[in-house]
Amino acid sequence: xxxxxxxxxxxxxxxxxxxxxxxxxxxxxxxxxxxxxxxxxxxxxxxxxxxxxxxxxxxxxxxxxxxxxxxxxxxxxxxxxxxxxxxxxxxxxxxxxxxxxxxxxxxxxxxxxxxxxxxxxxxxxxxxxxxxxxxxxxxxxxxxxxxxxxxxxxxxxxxxxxxxxxxxxxxxxxxxxxxxxxxxxxxx
Amino acid sequence: xxxxxxxxxxxxxxxxxxxxxxxxxxxxxxxxxxxxxxxxxxxxxxxxxxxxxxxxxxxxxxxxxxxxxxxxxxxxxxxxxxxxxxxxxxxxxxxxxxxxxxxxxxxxxxxxxxxxxxxxxxxxxxxxxxxxxxxxxxxxxxxxxxxxxxxxxxxxxxxxxxxxxxxxxxxxxxxxxxxxxxxxxxxxxxxxxxxxxxxxxxxxxxxxxxxxxxxxxxxxxxxxxxxxxxxxxxxxxxxxxxxxxxxxxxxxxxxxxxxxxx
Numbered sequence: 001x002x003x004x005x006x007x008x009x010x011x012x013x014x015x016x017x018x019x020x021x022x023x024x025x026x027x028x029x030x031x032x033x034x035x036x037x038x039x040x041x042x043x044x045x046x047x048x049x050x051x052x053x054x055x056x057x058x059x060x061x062x063x064x065x066x067x068x069x070x071x072x073x074x075x076x077x078x079x080x081x082x083x084x085x086x087x088x089x090x091x092x093x094x095x096x097x098x099x100x101x102x103x104x105x106x107x108x109x110x111x112x113x114x115x116x117x118x119x120x121x122x123x124x125x126x127x128x129x130x131x132x133x134x135x136x137x138x139x140x141x142x143x144x145x146x147x148x149x150x151x152x153x154x155x156x157x158x159x160x161x162x163x164x165x166x167x168x169x170x171x172x173x174x175x176x177x178x179x180x181x182x183x184x185x186x187x188x
Numbered sequence: 189x190x191x192x193x194x195x196x197x198x199x200x201x202x203x204x205x206x207x208x209x210x211x212x213x214x215x216x217x218x219x220x221x222x223x224x225x226x227x228x229x230x231x232x233x234x235x236x237x238x239x240x241x242x243x244x245x246x247x248x249x250x251x252x253x254x255x256x257x258x259x260x261x262x263x264x265x266x267x268x269x270x271x272x273x274x275x276x277x278x279x280x281x282x283x284x285x286x287x288x289x290x291x292x293x294x295x296x297x298x299x300x301x302x303x304x305x306x307x308x309x310x311x312x313x314x315x316x317x318x319x320x321x322x323x324x325x326x327x328x329x330x331x332x333x334x335x336x337x338x339x340x341x342x343x344x345x346x347x348x349x350x351x352x353x354x355x356x357x358x359x360x361x362x363x364x365x366x367x368x369x370x371x372x373x374x375x376x377x378x379x380x381x382x383x384x385x386x387x388x389x390x391x392x393x394x395x396x397x398x399x400x401x402x403x404x405x406x407x408x409x410x411x412x413x414x415x416x417x418x419x420x421x422x423x424x425x426x427x428x429x430x431x432x433x434x435x436x437x438x439x440x441x442x443x444x445x446x447x448x449x450x
Binding site for chain 2: 040041042043044045046047048061073074075076077082083084
């Protein structure tokens, strides 16, 4: 710890005396019934993050209780935004907690008009098969006698709510299968 | 003693202190330029200075406070009569610990009671000394967990309405200063995995920020959740149950307060 990070008041000349509100209790303890029951105590923690949306890169504080996000707010100690957030940034909470957020796969068949609920076990292999099929059908190894190894049959668009690491993996995946139309909304 | 009695008592104490803080005059403790230099270098203004406290006024303040104690049925006058006022101040200022031990022995009162009473009587003087430097403290941007004026530890905090900034309240001279949200003011810990807070269900406007490294805690009132401005001294008083809960949960500031920990 930095030597300046803490100084005992006892080292001061004219040292203040530090009693406390508790010192006013005089040992006449409060009736036990007046104390909140420990079962009503809730613990939470705060962690810092960066808003995923735009290039300004505002700092945010995320509060988590029992593994669930309970609040997201601007970080007052962050030099970029000093606690403030735009209307989009302040609504980031709704990305996590939102009754309108889809929690299962919805599928609409080609030419179909109705959505049907599907399992991930059904959806993931099907997505992989269709990507593979399109990629193989449109893959070009050369153009004008130069090697290009790309597909122009698929475009890839990253979402702003993806974090750095997810975006990194996503772009690696896209480039690995030859996608060149690789875009992302965020500019951070 | 019920909570209500406790609060009404503390309210009277605060009122008394406020009246005195308005009334007393203190000499300037340090020239402004020197003060700025100290703050920039992370040194509390009072370090190495010798604040002059008028023994007669001190005695009057103590007597008025003792009157508040008396109304509640506690006789504390023995603490004022334990020594000549000038001498008493001198003893408190020079070898505080020895002085406390002696007075505790002489009066038979609990150490915490002795400590608290003298603190209450001295606070108006220090509060007054701190006033001229408030703007400078904000301007310089003091970023330490101890008071920029007297070096004492914080006793209460609030999250400011406008931007959520954490503001700490000095437990002694009542100076307020901004401090990072996710850092322990006592040991300086910034590890987000060992800092957390608790609150009592149904009252999320108040919380207790705790550090798992040093087991220190600071009570915090969130102006945004409470929907009103927070006066830190009053809030500190009305939330004393949180102090008791913090103790129950295994947290304490006693070591920091009494200087037994560095």
